[in-house]
Amino acid sequence: MKHHTISFTLNGTHEIRDVRSNLTLLRFLREQLGVMGVKSGCDTGECGACTVLLNGEPVNACLVLAAEIDGGKVITVEGLSMDDQLDPLQQTFIDHNGIQCGFCTPGVLISAKALLTRNPHPDRDEIKDALRGNLCRCTGYVRMIDAVEAAAKEGN
Amino acid sequence: MTEVERTVSAPSPVGESVKRIDAFEKATGAAPFADDLQFGPNLLYGRVVRSPHPHARILSLDVSKAAALPGVRAVVTGDNCDARFGLYLRDRYIFCRDKVRFVGDPVVGVVAISETIAEQACRLVEVEYEVLDPVVDPVRALDPGAPLLHENLADYEVADFIDPKPGTNIANHFKVRKGNVASAWDECEVIVEREFRVPIIQHVPIEPHVAVAELDRSGRYTLWSSSQSPFAQRNLIAQALELSQSDIRVIAPYVGGGFGSKAGLSAEGTAVVMAMSVPGHPVKVRLTREEEFFCAFVRQGLVAKTRVGANAQGEILAMKTEYYWDAGAYTEYGVNIARAAGYSSTGPYRIPNVEADSYCVYTNHPVGGPMRGFGMPEIHWGIEQIMDIVAEELEMDKVEFRLKNVLHGGEQNVTGMVMHPIGLSECIEKAARAINWGVDEPPSSPYARRSKGIAVSWKAPAMPPNAGSSATVRMNEDATVTVAVGGQEIGQGTFTVMAQMVAGVLGIPVDWVQISTPVDTKYSPYEWQTVASRLTWSMGNAVVAAAQDARRQILELAAEHWNEDIEHLDLRDGQVISYRSEEVLPLQNLVVYGLPLPDDQGWRGGPILGQGSFMPGYVTSLDNETGQGTRAVVHYTTGCQAVDLEVDTRTGKVKIHRIASAFDVGKAINPEQVEAQMQGGVVQGASTALFEQLIRHNGVPQNASFTDYRIATSVDIPDEIIPIIVEVPQDDGPWGARGVGEHPMIPTAPAIANAVSAATGVRIFDLPISAEKIYLEMQKERSG
Numbered sequence: 026m027k028h029h030t031i032s033f034t035l036n037g038t039h040e041i042r043d044v045r046s047n048l049t050l051l052r053f054l055r056e057q058l059g060v061m062g063v064k065s066g067c068d069t070g071e072c073g074a075c076t077v078l079l080n081g082e083p084v085n086a087c088l089v090l091a092a093e094i095d096g097g098k099v100i101t102v103e104g105l106s107m108d109d110q111l112d113p114l115q116q117t118f119i120d121h122n123g124i125q126c127g128f129c130t131p132g133v134l135i136s137a138k139a140l141l142t143r144n145p146h147p148d149r150d151e152i153k154d155a156l157r158g159n160l161c162r163c164t165g166y167v168r169m170i171d172a173v174e175a176a177a178k179e180g181n
Numbered sequence: 182m183t184e185v186e187r188t189v190s191a192p193s194p195v196g197e198s199v200k201r202i203d204a205f206e207k208a209t210g211a212a213p214f215a216d217d218l219q220f221g222p223n224l225l226y227g228r229v230v231r232s233p234h235p236h237a238r239i240l241s242l243d244v245s246k247a248a249a250l251p252g253v254r255a256v257v258t259g260d261n262c263d264a265r266f267g268l269y270l271r272d273r274y275i276f277c278r279d280k281v282r283f284v285g286d287p288v289v290g291v292v293a294i295s296e297t298i299a300e301q302a303c304r305l306v307e308v309e310y311e312v313l314d315p316v317v318d319p320v321r322a323l324d325p326g327a328p329l330l331h332e333n334l335a336d337y338e339v340a341d342f343i344d345p346k347p348g349t350n351i352a353n354h355f356k357v358r359k360g361n362v363a364s365a366w367d368e369c370e371v372i373v374e375r376e377f378r379v380p381i382i383q384h385v386p387i388e389p390h391v392a393v394a395e396l397d398r399s400g401r402y403t404l405w406s407s408s409q410s411p412f413a414q415r416n417l418i419a420q421a422l423e424l425s426q427s428d429i430r431v432i433a434p435y436v437g438g439g440f441g442s443k444a445g446l447s448a449e450g451t452a453v454v455m456a457m458s459v460p461g462h463p464v465k466v467r468l469t470r471e472e473e474f475f476c477a478f479v480r481q482g483l484v485a486k487t488r489v490g491a492n493a494q495g496e497i498l499a500m501k502t503e504y505y506w507d508a509g510a511y512t513e514y515g516v517n518i519a520r521a522a523g524y525s526s527t528g529p530y531r532i533p534n535v536e537a538d539s540y541c542v543y544t545n546h547p548v549g550g551p552m553r554g555f556g557m558p559e560i561h562w563g564i565e566q567i568m569d570i571v572a573e574e575l576e577m578d579k580v581e582f583r584l585k586n587v588l589h590g591g592e593q594n595v596t597g598m599v600m601h602p603i604g605l606s607e608c609i610e611k612a613a614r615a616i617n618w619g620v621d622e623p624p625s626s627p628y629a630r631r632s633k634g635i636a637v638s639w640k641a642p643a644m645p646p647n648a649g650s651s652a653t654v655r656m657n658e659d660a661t662v663t664v665a666v667g668g669q670e671i672g673q674g675t676f677t678v679m680a681q682m683v684a685g686v687l688g689i690p691v692d693w694v695q696i697s698t699p700v701d702t703k704y705s706p707y708e709w710q711t712v713a714s715r716l717t718w719s720m721g722n723a724v725v726a727a728a729q730d731a732r733r734q735i736l737e738l739a740a741e742h743w744n745e746d747i748e749h750l751d752l753r754d755g756q757v758i759s760y761r762s763e764e765v766l767p768l769q770n771l772v773v774y775g776l777p778l779p780d781d782q783g784w785r786g787g788p789i790l791g792q793g794s795f796m797p798g799y800v801t802s803l804d805n806e807t808g809q810g811t812r813a814v815v816h817y818t819t820g821c822q823a824v825d826l827e828v829d830t831r832t833g834k835v836k837i838h839r840i841a842s843a844f845d846v847g848k849a850i851n852p853e854q855v856e857a858q859m860q861g862g863v864v865q866g867a868s869t870a871l872f873e874q875l876i877r878h879n880g881v882p883q884n885a886s887f888t889d890y891r892i893a894t895s896v897d898i899p900d901e902i903i904p905i906i907v908e909v910p911q912d913d914g915p916w917g918a919r920g921v922g923e924h925p926m927i928p929t930a931p932a933i934a935n936a937v938s939a940a941t942g943v944r945i946f947d948l949p950i951s952a953e954k955i956y957l958e959m960q961k962e963r964s965g
Contacts, residue, residue, distance in 0.1 A: 102209065111208070119200060119201070122200070126388070126436060126438045128437025130208060153895040160892060161895075162865065163672045164860065165902065166893075170895065
């Protein structure tokens with residue numbers, strides 16, 4: 026199996042690693058870098074639990090090869106709260122009870138972060154649309170949407 | 182100003198919408214789930230070779246090529262573990278021994294140094310099968326001459342309240358005979374008879390099952406698993422391995438969604454048997470999403486045949502029901518679901534003459550397990566539609582018809598139990614009002630038809646009569662409290678609610694309370710299972726008892742110290758106070774180190790440790806022939822949902838404007854968490870109503886992926902969900918609380934069906950209410 030030396034930043038830290046050609050970003054993050062906030066729910070790009078930001082765009086880490094992030098910038102849920110300061114989205118998810126079992130939460134937060142970065146003032150339908158790739162079986166989505174709405178308002 | 186007056190009293194946290202105590206961990210990605218635990222380089226990986234046939238006899242097994250693959254450490258089969266196990270009916274092995282009975286039945290386990298090698302080795306296993314005719318319909322399964330799934334049913338060990346019929350595919354038959362149904366039909370003005378069908382669906386927790394098992398050198402097993410019922414799993418593994426409970430330790434971190442699928446034993450058993458063959462190595466089994474759809478539990482399918490009669494005044498006089506549960510290959514919980522369905526078969530209605538036969542039927546389908554509602558969403562699908570039809574035939578308003586017939590406290594229900602006080606009528610009135618019942622509102626387009634529907638429901642915790650809970654409350658030096666429980670946080674917020682209860686009893690802020698995690702059967706006090714919406718009530722009672730025990734010890738110590746009567750003392754704001762002497766002592770001075778006696782005479786007290794247990798003592802059995810008894814269950818939680826929706830006549834697509842969801846929870850310990858359960862339950866209920874079914878072709882699953890098995894996403898939710906909390910206290914609940922976790926998805930599907938029928942004139946009898954079905958039925962109506 027061919028190996029690649031890749032250079033990237035993960036949550037603000039520069040890294041250089043060797044990876045196999047067939048290693049997915051999801052397995053790389055979880056099994057080699059110990060980034061456990063990235064969850065594995067289906068491994069086929071359907072549930073969104075492994076959503077991370079790659080160069081600012083939300084991607085399913087199970088559908089991206091680790092080799093592809095060479096030269097790129099990856100942000101996971103761990104990277105949202107740097108220096109002990111929660112991202113406004115994390116705070117509003119806590120305040121609005123947008124969390125139940127918490128397994129989909131990291132991916133949802135990343136999708137919401139990507140939305141607010143490209144559209145700081147989304148309406149409710151735009152929020153729903155941004156979260157449609159993140160399956161949640163507990164919350165019924167209502168309080169997640171409330172939380173994203175509240176974070177957007179706070180960003181004003 | 183005295184000390185006491187200066188103390189600003191914090192309000193009790195019970196009844197307040199305290200924020201979840203696990204939210205920070207979960208929002209930062211730090212909360213550990215089973216797949217996140219680290220085991221070091223000793224870890225091995227297990228994969229399972231599963232049956233490709235719904236029903237077949239294993240003729241021969243050749244694992245030699247798999248075992249010879251480099252990197253493979255062990256291969257296990259049914260020969261490695263030969264005891265049958267099961268929660269109520271011991272009808273299965275961890276790995277099949279003679280026959281396979283569903284597609285996905287575990288046949289061989291392979292342990293290897295990586296998941297990839299384990300998968301490769303699985304493909305090298307050779308199994309020769311004699312394919313048998315499958316049983317794929319729970320009604321035809323009872324035909325004489327139908328293939329038998331369990332030829333040796335007579336030999337299986339069974340709980341005394343389960344009644345299997347050897348020589349047939351019936352795993353349990355539960356009967357109700359009340360009054361005289363046969364003669365009651367003559368008094369009826371309206372009689373309606375219909376058949377309803379509910380498909381097999383899957384729970385779809387976003388976290389798949391993960392189990393890691395290790396056999397240590399002393400012969401003891403440890404299992405780390407995503408588990409709703411660590412103690413029940415310990416028990417089941419002990420049965421299957423013929424070990425003592427103390428030889429097995431189950432450690433369960435946060436559960437990434439359960440809904441019942443992570444109760445009982447599924448993937449965990451295979452991990453334990455594989456670990457048996459590689460002592461000293463933890464073995465990890467992770468179900469793929471495809472496996473999750475049919476190798477873990479599914480919700481049983483149901484065929485319900487129901488007949489209801491009412492007199493001209495609109496009083497329901499008689500109800501006759503037959504339930505055929507599509508239980509799958511083995512039962513685990515299924516036999517008890519059939520029982521619960523039987524003793525709840527009338528819904529929350531006052532009906533003097535009842536006949537019900539609920540059959541739990543083996544089929545060559547995935548194993549039916551418990552799922553949110555435990556049979557109640559399935560039976561209410563029919564109950565609440567047939568009640569609507571009866572009301573229509575009587576030309577009565579559907580809300581009025583229900584208000585006229587639903588149970589009140591003090592009235593006898595279907596099993597002869599006298600109902601405790603319930604607020605069902607209040608739920609109906611409030612839900613109906615919330616959606617402007619009786620008022621026609623315009624649809625959003627000329628192609629749409631808009632209308633409203635309503636459905637009521639009830640559900641009791643379905644469990645053995647003596648399901649128990651226990652808890653300990655340990656005081657720390659800084660007066661914070663560590664609470665140990667064996668119930669599990671599966672997203673429902675139970676840890677937060679327990680913390681609120683302890684804080685309420687001990688007069689301390691909620692953030693002084695920590696819950697011992699993970700749940701660990703070696704250290705956590707016993708809890709039957711995290712199922713049945715029973716924790717707030719049952720574990721809550723144990724936690725309150727433990728906190729009261731600690732409180733009593735603290736007050737006794739302070740009373741001795743101050744030489745005062747204990748009645749004058751209280752705990753408030755983290756202090757012991759005396760209303761009489763106005764003395765105040767911060768808890769941190771005394772809850773671990775005790776207090777000195779006057780004049781250097783020594784010390785009193787010591788580390789405060791409170792303990793509490795709870796077990797309902799009053800549940801009685803039901804007569805085998807009539808299903809009658811004094812008190813079949815601990816309580817029923819009742820409620821109502823009312824839906825306002827429109828149907829696009831061009832496509833059949835349903836758009837839900839609003840759903841009001843009203844439940845009598847006794848007391849909302851945390852109102853916002855109750856509302857969150859209602860919102861989540863409504864969306865799960867609507868998802869099962871509109872989209873979900875596990876499609877099989879002759880027993881073989883066809884849509885085991887999120888692409889082909891659709892669940893509701895953020896864009897599918899109702900425009901508005903209106904949660905309504907009704908509080909008629911439960912006499913033996915903490916602060917009057919009873920459970921509500923499962924209930925909000927029970928009436929959702931029939932309420933939607935009733936509204937669709939009102940809007941379009943088309944009634945769908947078999948779930949799901951897909952756009953396609955509605956459209957085709959509307960076409961038929963037009964052409965007919």
